[in-house]
Amino acid sequence: MQSTAPNPELYLAELPEARQQVMNDLREVILKHIPDGFEEAMGYGMLGYVVPHTLYPAGYHCDPKLPLPFMGIASQKNHIAVYHMGIYADENLLTWFKEEYPKHSKTKLDLGKSCIRFRKPEYVPLALIGELASKMTPQEWIELYTRTFKR
DSSP: OOOOOSSHHHHHHTSOHHHHHHHHHHHHHHHHHSOBTBEEEEETTEEEEEEOTTTOTTOBTTBTTSOEEEEEEEEOSSOEEEEEHHHHHOHHHHHHHHHHHHHHOSSOOOBOSSEEEESSGGGOOHHHHHHHHHTOOHHHHHHHHHHHTOO
């Protein structure tokens, strides 16, 4: 479910009531923990956290007009999604997350390449997502991205 909302406040306001609280909580925990330099933006119909062009002028290789994506959160039809490019690109970070997850949740980890899915709002481990958001600075992400994805 891609939103056409132009800003985070409108995106959150248009969500179903059952999802608004957890999405607001996710936003708050990410904003509290994400390192300085990342910016909040709308992208791909969801809330995103990006490396702005001021820090990485080349932008995203798929569309250089866009800032470099790092994290995103979305209310999808059947789940709440947290996207984190670092766990896709950094095997050590992925291993850390997989080891930490059972300490924060009794549910089975539902993980795609960069997508963590939560079927119910009460299953979202906010403290763990905050810690995950804090694990990589914009400069570290730029270096990993250019080594891993940029051709």
